[in-house]
Amino acid sequence: MSQINLKLNVPLLKGGGTESAAGFLNAARKNQEAAVQDYAFFITGLANDVVHAYWDYRLAVDSVKIREMSRDRVTRIASQVNLFASDAKMKEKIAQVIYTAEGAKVSKNRVVIEAQQAMEQARTTFALTLGVAPEKFT
Numbered sequence: 001m002s003q004i005n006l007k008l009n010v011p012l013l014k015g016g017g018t019e020s021a022a023g024f025l026n027a028a029r030k031n032q033e034a035a036v037q038d039y040a041f042f043i044t045g046l047a048n049d050v051v052h053a054y055w056d057y058r059l060a061v062d063s064v065k066i067r068e069m070s071r072d073r074v075t076r077i078a079s080q081v082n083l084f085a086s087d088a089k090m091k092e093k094i095a096q097v098i099y100t101a102e103g104a105k106v107s108k109n110r111v112v113i114e115a116q117q118a119m120e121q122a123r124t125t126f127a128l129t130l131g132v133a134p135e136k137f138t
Contacts (some may be wrong), residue, residue, distance in 0.1 A: 025096070049129050053122070060115070060118050061119055064116055067115045068112050070111075071111070074101070077101055080100075081097055082098065
């Protein structure tokens, strides 16, 4: 008869000592600290995005107002030039001035429309940054 020796390692208690429990507790604390730091970073980034979106929107609103005032001023000048040149002979003499004034008026209208579109885009971005549907943002 032969004899066989077997060595059997049963991992039931492997890593179950006090050192292992302290290690798991330390790892859990480090994970909690990392999660708190991640959350703080997320909140800071979100606040930063909101502030940037707000000031972009305010800049766009002010830009539209300035461009509208400029357009209105050019429109008044063009109207005064047309009123001044109501006589056909006078119109021929200052035709270049009239064309320039009318061209400036058209150009200013285009600039105002572009500024209004930029303002609407900034408003939409600001609303989305705040988590509000753009159509409900006033």
